[in-house]
Structure formats: structure tokens, C-alpha cells
Amino acid sequence: DADVTQTPRNRITKTGKRIMLECSQTKGHDRMYWYRQDPGLGLQLIYYSFDVKDINKGEISDGYSVSRQAQAKFSLSLESAIPNQTALYFCATSDLRRLGPTDTQYFGPGTRLTVL
Amino acid sequence: LAKTTQPISMDSYEGQEVNITCSHNNIATNDYITWYQQFPSQGPRFIIQGYKTKVTNEVASLFIPADRKSSTLSLPRVSLSDTAVYYCLVGDMGGNTGKLIFGQGTTLQVKP
Numbered sequence: 001d002a003d004v005t006q007t008p009r010n011r012i013t014k015t016g017k018r019i020m021l022e023c024s025q026t027k028g029h030d031r032m033y034w035y036r037q038d039p040g041l042g043l044q045l046i047y048y049s050f051d052v053k054d055i056n057k058g059e060i061s062d063g064y065s066v067s068r069q070a071q072a073k074f075s076l077s078l079e080s081a082i083p084n085q086t087a088l089y090f091c092a093t094s095d096l097r098r099l100g101p102t103d104t105q106y107f108g109p110g111t112r113l114t115v116l
Numbered sequence: 117l118a119k120t121t122q123p124i125s126m127d128s129y130e131g132q133e134v135n136i137t138c139s140h141n142n143i144a145t146n147d148y149i150t151w152y153q154q155f156p157s158q159g160p161r162f163i164i165q166g167y168k169t170k171v172t173n174e175v176a177s178l179f180i181p182a183d184r185k186s187s188t189l190s191l192p193r194v195s196l197s198d199t200a201v202y203y204c205l206v207g208d209m210g211g212n213t214g215k216l217i218f219g220q221g222t223t224l225q226v227k228p
Contacts, residue, residue: 004159033216035218040220041220042203042218042219042220042221043160043216043218044218045216045217059217088157090159090160092159104150104162104165105160105162105216106162107158107159107160107161108159109158109159110157110158110159112157
């Protein structure tokens, strides 16, 4: 979805380095999410945020931290990158203000991170 | 969130109808059933969502039996461009968690 952008798209780094992945959205959604995907596997939720003051851990938050700088921006940090954090990272957004209980998520193009 | 089980992979030919079934025996009363599609090196994309009976949109149909313990995604007349991974998700999508739990998905390979 072009309304959800991620930077960088590709990144190679070394073990122990601090890395920040950024996500921006122009959809006006309140909810934002970070997922990682390993080859051949489904997506795993790292962190999610329902608004600027709300941050929640997902399934695999260890080794990661996030910052919700504004409604439109949600950053994921790896404080000290390790090789098993090599993966494809996706940001997503959703809007619960629609009528009804359903909550479709819109995904960014992904960031491919390699930790050597 | 309810656990889902779906086939790891399926093959089909262009022009055929493809049905992918997902089992979710522990589905809760408030849970919706949602299907996402993912092409290589892209983020998942919403396809269809339903609660019961049948839902149809311009892309697919979703069949949900009365007991809601399974669901079937139906793709009419597939083309090569439908080759992708299809994920079945079950959960209280708009509720307290908002989390989506992705399984391994079904890799659909459409052949000419």
C-alpha cells in the first residue's frame, strides 16, 4: 500500500550495531504495527501501538524497541543487532474508526535487514 | 486468538477455480475470519473477511459453514498472477487486541 512507506528498503549491518527502521503513513490511521517475517514462515508481531501514547509488546519483542513519534510515524529499533534478527520487517496500519468491529491492516513494502 | 490450520501448498492451472480450506476449531463468538494474500517481497494484502455464511467481492468468495469451525477461500478462474501465499486469520479483529496472528499460510502455485 503506497500510503504506508518504510525506510530503508534494504539494510546490511554488523553484529552489535544499533539500527532504526522507520515507518510513515498517510492514511490517518491510529493503529500501527511492526512484524517480522523469516523465510518460509508467517509474520510475527513485534510491537503494536493503538495511539501515540499507547505501546504494546507483541509475540517477539525481546531485542527490539519502538517509538511512536506522531500518529503517522512508528519506528522500530534494534539496540544491538544480532544475526538471528536477519529478516523481512513489515509495518502495518489499521483504523478502528470504521463502522463495525472489523479491522483491516494495510502493510508497507517491507525492509530487508541483514545482520552479519 | 484461535489457531488456524491450512494446507502448506497447493497447485492449480490457469482458468481453474481454487478452494483453500482453513480449520479453526476454537473460533470464538466474537471472531471474524480474514484472508490475506502475499506476493514475494511484498507485504500482505487484505482479500476478504466474513463472520458467517458467504461473502463475495470482486476478488474472491468466502464460505463459512454454520458451525464456523472452518472456512473456504474460493478464487474463481485463477491466473498466473494469483501465485502467492494465502493466510487465514481468525480473531476479534476490532476488539481489545487488534493483533493479527499469521500462520504459515498456503503457497498457491498457478501453472500455465
